[in-house]
Amino acid sequence: MHIPDNYLSPQTCAVMGAIMIPVWTVAVKKVKEEITAKKVPLLGISAAFAFLLMMFNVPIPGGTSAHAVGATLIAILLGPFPATIAVSIALLIQALLFGDGGILSFGANCFNMAFVIPFAGYFIYTNLKKIWKGEKDEIVIAFIAGYIAINLAAMFAAVEFGIQPLLFKDAAGLPLYCPYGLSVSIPAMLISHLIAGIVEGVVTSGVLLYIRRVSPEIIHADSGKKTNFKPMYILLAAMIVLTPIGLIASGTAWGEWAVDELKDKVATVPANIEKGFRLSAPLQDYNLTVPSLTNVTVPSGVVKTLNMDPKTSLSDIIGYLISAVAGAALLLIIFRILSSILKKGKEPARNE
Amino acid sequence: MTNWLSKKDEYYPPKDRDLFIDKSILSVLTMMSGIRWAGKPENGVYYRINATLKFIFTFVLILLLSLSQSFQFILLCDCFIILTMGMLDAGDIKRTAIVIFIAGIFASLILLPSALMGNFHNSANLFLKIIGNLAAVNILANSTKWSHLTRSMKVIKLPDIFILVLDITIKYIFILGEYSINMLYALRLRSVGRNDRKHQSIPNLMGALFLKSKEMAELTYSAMECRGFDGRYLSSWKFRMKMEDFIYSGANFLVIALFFCI
Numbered sequence: 001m002h003i004p005d006n007y008l009s010p011q012t013c014a015v016m017g018a019i020m021i022p023v024w025t026v027a028v029k030k031v032k033e034e035i036t037a038k039k040v041p042l043l044g045i046s047a048a049f050a051f052l053l054m055m056f057n058v059p060i061p062g063g064t065s066a067h068a069v070g071a072t073l074i075a076i077l078l079g080p081f082p083a084t085i086a087v088s089i090a091l092l093i094q095a096l097l098f099g100d101g102g103i104l105s106f107g108a109n110c111f112n113m114a115f116v117i118p119f120a121g122y123f124i125y126t127n128l129k130k131i132w133k134g135e136k137d138e139i140v141i142a143f144i145a146g147y148i149a150i151n152l153a154a155m156f157a158a159v160e161f162g163i164q165p166l167l168f169k170d171a172a173g174l175p176l177y178c179p180y181g182l183s184v185s186i187p188a189m190l191i192s193h194l195i196a197g198i199v200e201g202v203v204t205s206g207v208l209l210y211i212r213r214v215s216p217e218i219i220h221a222d223s224g225k226k227t228n229f230k231p232m233y234i235l236l237a238a239m240i241v242l243t244p245i246g247l248i249a250s251g252t253a254w255g256e257w258a259v260d261e262l263k264d265k266v267a268t269v270p271a272n273i274e275k276g277f278r279l280s281a282p283l284q285d286y287n288l289t290v291p292s293l294t295n296v297t298v299p300s301g302v303v304k305t306l307n308m309d310p311k312t313s314l315s316d317i318i319g320y321l322i323s324a325v326a327g328a329a330l331l332l333i334i335f336r337i338l339s340s341i342l343k344k345g346k347e348p349a350r351n352e
Numbered sequence: 353m354t355n356w357l358s359k360k361d362e363y364y365p366p367k368d369r370d371l372f373i374d375k376s377i378l379s380v381l382t383m384m385s386g387i388r389w390a391g392k393p394e395n396g397v398y399y400r401i402n403a404t405l406k407f408i409f410t411f412v413l414i415l416l417l418s419l420s421q422s423f424q425f426i427l428l429c430d431c432f433i434i435l436t437m438g439m440l441d442a443g444d445i446k447r448t449a450i451v452i453f454i455a456g457i458f459a460s461l462i463l464l465p466s467a468l469m470g471n472f473h474n475s476a477n478l479f480l481k482i483i484g485n486l487a488a489v490n491i492l493a494n495s496t497k498w499s500h501l502t503r504s505m506k507v508i509k510l511p512d513i514f515i516l517v518l519d520i521t522i523k524y525i526f527i528l529g530e531y532s533i534n535m536l537y538a539l540r541l542r543s544v545g546r547n548d549r550k551h552q553s554i555p556n557l558m559g560a561l562f563l564k565s566k567e568m569a570e571l572t573y574s575a576m577e578c579r580g581f582d583g584r585y586l587s588s589w590k591f592r593m594k595m596e597d598f599i600y601s602g603a604n605f606l607v608i609a610l611f612f613c614i
Contacts, residue, residue, distance in 0.1 A: 004455070004459075004482060004485070004486070005414060005418060005481075005482070005485045005486075006417075006418055006478055006481040006482050006485055007478075007482075009418075010415065010418045010419055013418075041520055041568075041569045041570075041572040041573045041576065042566075042569040042570075042573070043517050043520075044516070044517040044518070044519070044520025044521040044523075044524060044569075045520065045521070045524045045528075045565045045566075045568055045569040045572065046565065046569070047517065047521040048520075048521045048522075048523075048524035048525040048527075048528050048565065049528065049561060049562055049565040051521070051525050052380070052525060052528055052529060052532055052561065053558060053561075055376065055379045055380050055383060055529075055532075056376050056532075056554060056557070056558060057372040057375040057376045057379070058372065058551070058554055070558075077562060085517075089517060089518060089521050090521070092518070093518070093521060093522065093525070095489070096489070096492075096493065096501065097386070097387075097390075097493045097498055097501070097522075098383070098386065098493065099451055099486050099489040099490045099493065102485070103411065103414050103485075103489060104414060104415065104418055170421065170473075170474060174470070174471045174473075174474050175466070175471060175474060176421065176474055176477075176478075177478065179463065179466035179471055179474070179475065179478075180466065202555070203554075203555055203558065205555075206552075206554070206555025206556070206558075206559075207555045207556075207558045207559040207562065208559075209555070210555055210556045210558075210559030210560070211559045211562060211563065214559065214560075214563065215563055333434070333437060333438045333445055333449075337442050337445060337446065
């Protein structure tokens with residue numbers, strides 16, 4: 001569910017980041033109230049735990065394995081506010097140091113995984129616990145909470161993907177970022193998470209069962225009652241309500257994308273010959289240019305045929321420079337790898 | 353000595369599948385080696401460039417790459433990134449190249465239907481952006497000491513306490529990573545023959561990891577308090593430009609200028 005950069009527009013990323021800022025601010029404040037201000041290490045170490053949880057592969061039927069996010073689990077164990085911070089930090093380290101999930105889309109990833117999952121999971125868990133009070137029921141409740149929370153987060157991610165072609169198009173009306181609308185993104189994300197959700201549910205309930213058995217006093221349990229979660233739930237509910245409204249507002253585009261995509265596209269392209277011509281041009285040009293280092297003028301042709309901003313055209317000199325630099329860099333890379341292979345025989349390899 | 357002791361044992365353990373344990377061990381080990389080896393200054397000039405500069409310029413590059421709709425600029429950015437990649441150590445180049453290759457296949461699979469449906473230009477742009485972006489982040493992470501990287505976040509006005517938490521996280525990812533590797537090895541060693549209940553141990557392993565991290569957090573806090581920690585954390589930040597920093601900044605300013613020109 002880690003959204004990489006560029007699938008979402010920078011504007012969407014900015015909005016998601018802006019939503020997360022008050023969430024983080026409140027979370028830090030609440031954590032300071034809940035876990036005495038000085039207990040900083042707990043935050044860092046639970047973030048490390050959140051990070052490692054995502055590294056464990058859980059076997060799933062069919063011989064493969066999947067990993068859990070574990071945000072519901074951390075919310076149940078530590079409370080939703082510490083979970084938000086712990087998962088956010090884990091996500092930051094993943095994005096910055098492992099390239100897993102984008103830097104710009106960090107806000108969106110945090111919203112889905114560090115806000116929606118812990119709060120939704122914790123909400124479901126605490127409320128179902130009021131109805132089913134048995135000890136065995138708790139395991140089922142934890143499973144349901146984990147399962148629903150991750151599917152809800154997948155739904156949010158799908159909406160974030162799906163609104164891209166509605167909102168961000170070029171002059172020809174073609175999507176600039178994630179090209180698939182809601183009719184594709186929602187089923188794609190939800191169907192995969194209906195299965196992945198099972199792993200999340202099993203991990204949430206399994207770990208909880210183990211901790212209850214080994215060291216029951218550790219679970220956050222009822223301290224949640226003291227804290228007022230209302231503002232967070234209102235924000236979450238508002239987002240759930242507002243998302244469909246946003247979709248209705250862009251009614252025509254929604255209609256356009258809700259129809260079977262392939263049929264829709266095939267119907268549009270021939271209808272507009274001019275557009276069709278523009279579209280076919282880059283394909284030919286692109287194939288011609290990239291392998292050939294001499295024919296550098298063609299990229300500018302791509303832009304000219306596309307009728308974009310005339311300022312974007314590239315001079316031959318820059319084209320040559322780019323090709324030369326790319327060629328030199330690629331040679332350098334090949335040389336480095338070759339020399340490392342040759343060196344291996346002479347000295348012991350780096351212990352990795 | 354009893355008879356049965358001298359008899360040859362005819363026990364052949366049935367084959368068992370424990371792919372998930374191997375996969376978990378591998379992912380934790382890969383991650384840990386990343387932490388251990390990242391950013392050794394003796395590996396080359398690029399490793400000696402100031403972490404703060406690298407952090408700022410990588411972020412700006414990613415932002416510009418994401419904002420740009422110009423095929424030329426995206427191509428130029430990608431070339432610039434490939435050039436910086438060429439300055440890395442061979443091992444780091446390989447690591448980065450593998451990530452780019454996998455992400456490239458994944459991105460092209462995702463974007464192929466859209467490209468075939470006529471959105472070729474934007475799909476090609478998007479593909480180049482994704483590749484460039486990922487390469488830039490991986491180059492940054494592979495060529496910079498992570499403690500320097502977290503410290504360099506001071507420039508974006510992150511509170512010191514946040515940097516401290518981040519430092520602790522990275523340290524404990526390593527420590528808890530070692531701990532979980534040992535647990536995974538133990539699980540494998542103790543499963544002689546076919547053990548169908550092995551997969552049930554994974555949640556228990558995670559639970560044990562949680563208890564361990566909780567315990568470690570308390571110990572760390574006590575240790576910090578014993579050493580006079582009072583909740584304030586000041587990270588010092590020295591900044592002196594060297595020759596390679598000037599060249600690196602110059603190149604980046606050129607790319608930024610080109611964003612506005614082409």
